[in-house]
Amino acid sequence: MVMTTKDIPTLPRDARTIFRRGEWTQQTGGLCMGYAQANLAIVPQDVAFDFLLFCQRNPKPCPLLEVLDTGDPTIHTAAAGADIRTDLPKYRVYIDGELTDEPTDITQYWRDDLVAFLLGCSHSFEDALMKAGVPMRHIEAGCSACAYNTNVPCTPAGIFQGPLVVSGRPMPPDKAVKAVQVTSRYPWVHGAPVHIGDPQAIGIKDFLKPDYGAPPLPQPGDIPVFWACGVTPQIAAEQARPPLCITHMPGCMVITDLLNSRLAVL
Amino acid sequence: MVMTTKDIPTLPRDARTIFRRGEWTQQTGGLCMGYAQANLAIVPQDVAFDFLLFCQRNPKPCPLLEVLDTGDPTIHTAAAGADIRTDLPKYRVYIDGELTDEPTDITQYWRDDLVAFLLGCSHSFEDALMKAGVPMRHIEAGCSACAYNTNVPCTPAGIFQGPLVVSGRPMPPDKAVKAVQVTSRYPWVHGAPVHIGDPQAIGIKDFLKPDYGAPPLPQPGDIPVFWACGVTPQIAAEQARPPLCITHMPGCMVITDLLNSRLAVL
Numbered sequence: 001m002v003m004t005t006k007d008i009p010t011l012p013r014d015a016r017t018i019f020r021r022g023e024w025t026q027q028t029g030g031l032c033m034g035y036a037q038a039n040l041a042i043v044p045q046d047v048a049f050d051f052l053l054f055c056q057r058n059p060k061p062c063p064l065l066e067v068l069d070t071g072d073p074t075i076h077t078a079a080a081g082a083d084i085r086t087d088l089p090k091y092r093v094y095i096d097g098e099l100t101d102e103p104t105d106i107t108q109y110w111r112d113d114l115v116a117f118l119l120g121c122s123h124s125f126e127d128a129l130m131k132a133g134v135p136m137r138h139i140e141a142g143c144s145a146c147a148y149n150t151n152v153p154c155t156p157a158g159i160f161q162g163p164l165v166v167s168g169r170p171m172p173p174d175k176a177v178k179a180v181q182v183t184s185r186y187p188w189v190h191g192a193p194v195h196i197g198d199p200q201a202i203g204i205k206d207f208l209k210p211d212y213g214a215p216p217l218p219q220p221g222d223i224p225v226f227w228a229c230g231v232t233p234q235i236a237a238e239q240a241r242p243p244l245c246i247t248h249m250p251g252c253m254v255i256t257d258l259l260n261s262r263l264a265v266l
Numbered sequence: 267m268v269m270t271t272k273d274i275p276t277l278p279r280d281a282r283t284i285f286r287r288g289e290w291t292q293q294t295g296g297l298c299m300g301y302a303q304a305n306l307a308i309v310p311q312d313v314a315f316d317f318l319l320f321c322q323r324n325p326k327p328c329p330l331l332e333v334l335d336t337g338d339p340t341i342h343t344a345a346a347g348a349d350i351r352t353d354l355p356k357y358r359v360y361i362d363g364e365l366t367d368e369p370t371d372i373t374q375y376w377r378d379d380l381v382a383f384l385l386g387c388s389h390s391f392e393d394a395l396m397k398a399g400v401p402m403r404h405i406e407a408g409c410s411a412c413a414y415n416t417n418v419p420c421t422p423a424g425i426f427q428g429p430l431v432v433s434g435r436p437m438p439p440d441k442a443v444k445a446v447q448v449t450s451r452y453p454w455v456h457g458a459p460v461h462i463g464d465p466q467a468i469g470i471k472d473f474l475k476p477d478y479g480a481p482p483l484p485q486p487g488d489i490p491v492f493w494a495c496g497v498t499p500q501i502a503a504e505q506a507r508p509p510l511c512i513t514h515m516p517g518c519m520v521i522t523d524l525l526n527s528r529l530a531v532l
Binding site: 053192265 | 311314315318319321322323330333335336343421423424450451453457458531532
């Protein structure tokens with residue numbers, strides 16, 4: 001029997017049990033609506049200080065929801081009791097910077113010196129934007145948001161450095177104002193936009209040709225609005241080529257117990 | 267000739283030059299009005315990950331303004347070009363948890379493995395509160411804010427743990443509402459209050475007998491409002507007893523180039 005998204009429980013804890021059993025290895029978009037989904041990055045302790053510092057220095061692309069203790073595979077706050085080794089649908093394993101495996105369980109790779117980082121994701125604020133009446137063109141078209149490399153450098157930290165990657169969303173100018181207001185309330189999931197308007201000002205040659213994802217679908221009069229994107233730390237981690245790095249498979253996120261609506265700071 | 271606060275330049279860069287020369291070894295309160303002052307903590311690299319993680323897990327008491335590179339004594343963002351070893355009026359040096367020196371210059375203690383942390387301070391939001399019409403009873407009386415140990419534990423990280431320490435300010439209830447609104451905009455300098463009202467609910471036996479500073483001076487009808495306090499990481503660092511820890515002398519802060527008004531996120 002093939003499972004569909006309809007078969008996945010709507011409570012995060014129950015959905016994670018399905019993933020833990022290996023019964024769902026697809027993307028998590030659209031599952032457990034209303035709950036925050038998180039990016040995952042796991043690195044060894046000896047580069048974990050550098051990575052934590054990279055996140056501290058670049059909080060917009062790298063908003064930390066939770067950092068686990070060294071060697072501890074259990075999430076304590078964002079998804080109480082979840083096992084980071086099994087409770088995602090699929091992972092990517094990089095050894096010395098090379099993608100070497102895409103397993104559905106990383107128990108065999110786990111070590112006592114690994115540190116897991118959960119980072120906020122823009123899906124959380126898209127929910128709030130739509131509720132505030134800001135159109136999400138890509139969701140209307142059934143696509144994921146597109147993203148771009150910029151010529152804006154992140155602040156380096158030890159071995160980690162790289163360009164700021166941004167997601168882009170076209171919208172009417174009055175909705176851009178609303179979008180700034182709404183997302184300013186959500187610093188743990190990328191927060192306020194980093195740029196509005198001319199894509200070339202941040203090194204994006206053609207708004208219609210993103211580096212990641214399907215082309216955006218602006219409507220007449222739309223202005224592009226750009227947010228810092230969770231691809232940024234992935235690029236930084238790939239370029240740094242640590243001995244071991246494990247991430248979620250793109251789209252196959254950590255489903256947390258945190259309600260998006262509870263992530264608002266104001 | 268004895269210098270007084272009137273002799274200290276109002277621009278942070280110039281004031282730091284005076285400190286660097288050892289010509290001012292007193293508190294920095296009231297100097298360079300409008301600019302953010304920061305707490306300083308310096309620890310060796312081998313416990314710096316734990317300390318950075320403690321700050322990440324406890325952002326209200328430990329809001330990071332800047333973390334310097336390992337072995338780098340130069341502030342790059344918060345106070346461009348400042349030398350962390352000389353540009354404060356006075357320091358405290360702890361070896362194995364014992365206070366061993368209170369020098370005006372820590373050049374002799376500097377090592378290639380030290381990491382310096384600058385943490386935001388409530389002076390910044392007091393400025394904003396007063397501008398919004400919230401009375402600061404202690405400033406009216408010429409005192410510094412008082413602080414209390416609570417029974418609320420911080421989230422531990424490695425060797426660092428301890429109770430949340432809070433500063434307390436009495437004010438009329440309608441001003442308490444305004445105080446929440448104003449300080450919510452300043453997450454880098456402790457942000458919104460952690461508690462309003464009954465001190466005993468967070469383990470404070472007597473509001474009029476603080477653990478740090480002079481007693482508060484509530485007026486009839488005032489309600490106490492509590493913010494996370496920068497003493498929290500100091501207590502955690504003292505309890506952890508790392509081989510070496512250097513902090514600012516209480517009240518002798520890092521004067522940054524950051525305007526308090528620019529620290530607002532909304």
